[in-house]
Amino acid sequence: MKKNKIFNALTGGLVLGSLLIAFSGCYGGRTICTPPCPVMDACAPCAPYGPDCKPCAVLDCCDYRMEKRTPNSVGVNCPFESVYTFCPKTDLKDVEFTDKIPENAEYISSCPQAELSGNTLRWSYPNLSEGEMVEVRVTMRAKNCGCLKDCICAKAIPCACTIVCVGQPILEICKEGPEEICISPECPDMGESATYNIFVRNIGNFRAENVVITDIVPEGMVHASGQRELRLDVGCLEPCESTSANITLQPTRCGCFCNIARVTQACDNRVCEASACTRVLCPKVGITKTGCPMQYIEHCGECPYAPYTITVSNLGDMPLSNVMVSDYVAEGNYIVDAGGGSVNCNTITWNIPCLNCGESQCFNIALRATCPGCYVNQAMVRANDCRCPVSACASFQTEWRGYPGICVELCDSCDPLFVCSETCYNLAVSNQGTAADTNVRIVGTLPEQMEFISADGPVCAQANGKQIVWDAIPCLAPGQSVRMTVRARGVCPGDARFKLQVSSDTICNPLNEEESTQVLARPCY
Structure with a gap:
């Protein structure tokens, strides 16, 4: 009867074992499988306290192996x-162990802690x-002498389990580019x-599929394609696999x-x-x-010059190096002061090693x-x-004026x-200045002691x-002279004064010139 109760418990699936004896062989048509657990030590022989002494019991079935060990004897x-x-031989769920404390024993503790019910x-x-x-x-603790019969029972539901490896792709992206570039503002x-x-890079443990890189072109930059979003289809990335891409953009402004x-x-x-x-x-x-917008040219030992100031400034947002400044002197001018620059023919040059942002430098020159x-x-x-080479130009116009200087002889x-008797008044009008004079007008007046005979010159009189x-005279150029002659005859004795007036567009107050001639009475013979 005792063995049948154990067999029924095994085949029923409720109480799968009562560890009183070690089982082996096949029960109910089921084959007892070889356990995957480590091989346990064989039970030690019982102490000579009677035929019922059984300190070791093993239950080995297809689904699990169970073993219980107790001392041979206790006091x-x-x-x-x-x-x-x-030790399960397959995956199990709802596993439960129960141990009924014998009447002749007292429960002290368990590990792991058991749930005590009665x-x-x-x-x-x-x-x-x-x-x-x-x-x-x-x-436990034994209360009285005799035999303690302690049974532990187990029940469990066998499961057929599969294992699917679940991985996760994790994409990592980084981007590098220049910190600073420069463009020409023009x-x-x-x-x-x-x-x-x-x-x-895929730093996860599973393949990443349909990987797409999208690059957003910022305002102020353009791509050769003209698109504002650039798409790159990468495809698949295996774990630890990486890919790279290069994108070149052109800035349109600062x-x-x-x-x-x-x-x-x-x-x-x-994302x-x-x-x-x-x-x-x-x-x-x-x-x-x-x-200087206007200056007079050199004349009569006077040497006026025109001063100029050249100012160079860094108007950008980065330092400029090896700045070359050149001044080109116009033909007809010559250099009086080069302002510390190097002169080569009609060109003055200066070199600025470094011109920082916001800085300016001035150069002064003088020309004639x-x-x-x-x-x-x-x-x-x-x-x-x-x-990014940059350059700039500036110019200044100066009107160099001459001044007419009319001289009358x-x-x-x-x-x-x-x-x-007759005499000739010879008059000469010369421009000794550095500019032409225009509309030169000449007027002569004979005294009462003289009478007019004739007059000649380059213009009609x-x-x-x-x-x-x-x-x-329409124009009298610098250095040009005109000569006129007036023939006159004395008519009465006296101090005759021939008067001459010269005026022009630049001579508001006429120039006055006189020539004295003594007219004598003719002696009688």
Whole structure:
């Protein structure tokens, strides 16, 4: 009867074992499988306390192996420990152990802690995996002499389990680009471009599929394609696999621009992004030139000159190096003071090693002109060693004026003379100045002691009584002279004074000149 109860418990699936004896063989058509657990030690032989002494019991079935060990013998009121081991041969769920405390024993403790209900100890495990060994220790104390019969029962539900490896792709993205570039403010296309490197890596433990990199072109930059969003289909990335891409953008203006790249994958709504910011610098140089708008040219030992000031400024947002300043002197001018610059023919040059942002530097020169006229003096600045060469020009016009200087000479050819004798008044009008004079008008007046005979010169003359008027000379150039002659006859004795007036567009108050001639009475013979 005892063996049948155990067999029914095994085949019924409720109480799967009562560890009183060691089982082997096959029950109910089921084959007892070889346990995957470590081989346990064989039970030690019982102490000579009677035929019922059984300190070791093993239950070995297809689903699990269970073993219980107790001491061979114990003393009254002496604590002793029972050890239960349970090793699944397959995955199990709803596993439960119960141990009913014998009437002749007192429960002290258990490890792991059991759930005590009356005199029954219970341990529950929702799930146990194949090969996952469980050990339970129970400490009791015997109350009286005799035999203690202690049974532990187990029940469990076998499970057929599969294992699916679940991995997760994790994409990591980083982006690198230049911190600073420069462009020419006049022509941005001629400046530097920004090349960004995008790196994407799968740092997860599963393959990433349909990986797409999207690059957002910021305002202020353009791509050769003209698109504002650049898409790159990567495909699949295995764990630890990486890929990279390069994107080149051209800035259109100055400022700070951040280029953002995003990466996405299938079956994951997360978006990873990285950015790289670039400061676009615009070097700019300015030049101004101030000077004297009008000056007179050299004359009679006076040496007036025209001063000029050239100012070079860094108007951009980056330092300029090896700045070359040149001033080109116009033909007809010559250099009086080069302001510390190097002179080569009609060119003055200065070199500025470094011109920081906001700084300015001035150069002063002085020029003279040899001929009247308007002369344009040009200056240019250029930063040669800059990554984006820049230049600027400035000019200033000076009107160099001459000034006419009219000189009048008057003399007579015969002095003194007798009445009825003739004399010639020779007059010369010269421009000793540095500019032409216009509309030169000459008027001569004979005294009462003289009468007009004739007049000649480069222009026509008309006599009206004692007054002789020549037509106006349209232009009298510097250094040019005109000569006129007036023939007159003495008519009465006296101190005769021939008067001459010269005026022009520049001579508001006429020049007056006189020539004295003594007219004598003719003696009688």
